[in-house]
Amino acid sequence: MNKAELLKRLAENRDQLNVLLEGVPEEELIKPGAYGEWSVKDVLEHISRWESELIKVLYQAAQGAEPESEVFNPEYLKVNDVWFQESKDRPLERVMDDFQSARKQLIRRMTDFPEKQLTTPGVYPWMKKHALIVLLKDIALEHEEEHLEGLKTWRAALKS
Template sequence: MKKNELFQALNHSRERLLRAIEGLDATHLTQPGAVGIWSVKDVLAHLAMWEAQTVTLLYQVRQGMKPTTLHLKTFDTDQQNAQWYEQAKDRPWEQVWADFQGVRVQTLRRLDAFNEDELSSPTRFPWLGMSLADLVYKWVVQHEEDHAADLETWRQRLEG
């Protein structure tokens, strides 16, 4: 995947997610049940935490380090998500929203520090098992797209 394609995919997934929640009032944004027991706020906190892991990975790779993030570890996804949910569930909407927006700024800034070959070569960082761009696509873009689809379905039920 080329650098500009990755940036376009990041923008597209974010726009889709924002459209899914556009115009919702504070009650709907914090109401449990949007995705399982999670509210929209919880989904955004979840996405921000996973994207923050990716920002850390990008930082570590840029520093020439083998990443220590969850991307390269064996872990129980449900358990990790439950742990992060417990950590963030009582945070105010404004703080979650600021983190959600802020982590994307960091992602774009970190990605911009890599050249085309560093991002798109599947062998440049062999311990990733894929190109850096593909990793970001999988862990950030696809993840955001999946939850955007969940929120679109929930919103259709809500407006039903």
């Protein structure tokens, strides 16, 4: 996958997610149970947090540093729990703003990042012979796709 393909798929996924949430009353977005025990708001916060970590990785990589980020933490389920506890009481409006702005910043950083630096395996020793784009695909694209599928089920249940 190259950068243009990844950016295109990220935009398509986000469009699907935005359409899915269109017209849903606020009380439904904050109600637990949309995705396991999480509300839609919690899912959006979760996606934003992981995308923010990718922004940090891209920034640090561009500076020539080995990134310090939760994306490399094998205990990511514990990270998810900590972040959930930290943010469960955040207002929906702030979560929605962060959800949009984290994606905009991620797209900007990806767009500015040289294609070769993203797609060439082994450029970054801390990526263990993988291209950096593999990390972006996993955490930004596939992660959102996973949650999108769960939210589609939630949305279908709202209509019945």
